[in-house]
Amino acid sequence: MNKETSRILKRIDALGEISDDKQCLSRFYGTKSHKKARKKLLKWMAKAGMQTSTDIVGNVKGVLKSSNPNAKHFMIGSHYDSVFNAGKYDGPLGIILGIEIAHAFSKQNTELPFHLHVCAFADEEGCRFNIAYLGSSLIAGNFNKNWLKKEDDYGYSLSRLMKKNKGDFKDINKNIIPPESWLGYFEPHIEQGPVLCDENTAVCLVSGIAAQNRVNITWKGISGHAGTYPMDLRNDALCAASEFILGVENLGKQNKEKLVTTVGKIKSEPNVSNVIPGLVSHSLDLRSPNNKFLENITKTLYYKALKIAEERHIELQWEIMQSNPSVTCNNQLKEALATSIKKYNKKLIEIPSGAGHDAVMLSNVAPVSMLFIRCKEGISHNPEEYVSPEDIETSFKVSFDFINELAKKNEYE
Incomplete structure (x- = not known):
């Protein structure tokens, strides 16, 4: 050496x-x-x-x-x-x-x-x-x-x-x-x-x-008692986020030759076992060698998030932190x-x-x-x-x- x-x-x-x-x-x-x-x-x-x-x-x-x-x-x-x-x-x-x-x-x-x-x-x-x-x-x-x-x-x-x-x-x-x-x-x-x-x-x-896009996503529902709130009346922020995250994974697998998708960070509040999650925030990391394709995928996921939020009566916040084209x-x-x-x-x-x-x-x-x-x-x-x-x-x-x-x-x- x-x-x-x-x-x-x-x-x-x-x-x-x-x-x-x-x-x-x-x-x-x-x-x-x-x-x-x-x-x-x-x-x-x-x-x-x-x-x-x-x-x-x-x-x-x-x-x-x-x-x-x-x-x-x-x-x-x-x-x-x-x-x-x-x-x-x-x-x-x-x-x-x-x-x-x-x-x-x-x-x-x-x-x-x-x-x-x-x-x-x-x-x-x-x-x-x-x-x-x-x-x-x-x-x-x-x-x-x-x-x-x-x-x-x-x-x-x-x-x-x-x-x-x-x-x-x-x-x-x-x-x-x-x-x-x-x-x-x-x-x-x-x-x-x-x-x-x-x-x-x-x-x-x-x-x-x-190319890479980084997004912060927040789902605002309503916290409630885990034992008394009926299932069909809940506004569970974590369930909304979970549905979206699985959709992110599926979209990545469907386009695996030109896309990788990751949710690597998640925070749930109040984060206790006997309370329905009322607030969830998580990251979204999207990467592709194709700038236009990444732009379209980001829009697709945004509209998917809006649909989930509407169906579950959840407030959605979508914040693009960074968007970097391919080099x-x-x-x-x-x-x-x-x-x-x-x-x-x-x-x-x-x-x-x-x-x-x-x-x-x-x-x-x-x-x-x-x-x-x-x-x-x-x-x-x-x-x-x-x-x-x-x-x-x-x-x-x-x-x-x-x-x-x-x-x-x-x-x-």
Whole structure:
């Protein structure tokens, strides 16, 4: 094992130990463990020779500046928040690879023709406020100030959390890089699927990212005594939600070649055994590579929800939290990355991503590229998530070569 791989593994393990839950890895946005991880990332970036900073959202940023003040900007990035009961590679592997690449250039005292940024995005998963890509949306200039009103499950607002970062909301967009100043964005990430295992290959190109809609749905019925309220007179919010959720699953199965549907979070009130549920809220996650198809499916489900609410005499609230179109990775960056892959990997394949990534937000301002890295059995969002040292070494060699070749190409342009 070379020194780069050894350092990457040690740092992944170190971040993996930072959790708000003693029984598993859980690092939601803005929690104590999240802030502790932020400090560690800042320290590693500084050790790698980068100028470091954070912003009001909590992004951790390092940069190797070019001596050319008019140089363009190239960024390597991923996220450092996690889902509950997470694996330790999803997000951190891409960040730490980026730090290691910057360290290599800094140690060589290489003069880059572009500003090389490494960004650890504060919140990609969206587990706390059900808003994905908070960190990368700020960098891309797509931060929606209406999100500041959003609250977590405990009534704690996003604006209150961000004020703790001691930033000024008036300056929320001060660090945005204009689209014309971007050279590109690169995100190395575990595949979170089984294709690379089936193909017996360490890394691959990513062709693009599926479109995604996130919806918050609330059903308001009437709470009542479980023993005295007749069945045919009830306005049971949980039964309404359940009927809808099964419909979501059926629709996904009917269109399984081009759609995945998930209800992953649900809250019922008053949530006691002897009271009819009067209020239920839940998430809805819809993804498809086809933008128009996803739009139509979202409308279909909305009208289905309205029909269920009307038949059951339930009040419905339907709130689209985010709607992100599909993303296509940049052809020129893909060609350059493919050249690097072929130097160090057995084969070259290209696959789409069903999972969302920070590249979704960055694609609004920059050409984007992604490298998928094999994870054991495709397992992710799970403590069993694992990437071998050999595959990490390959991913580092490919990624460093990719950035190095971009530097050589842009040196004379």
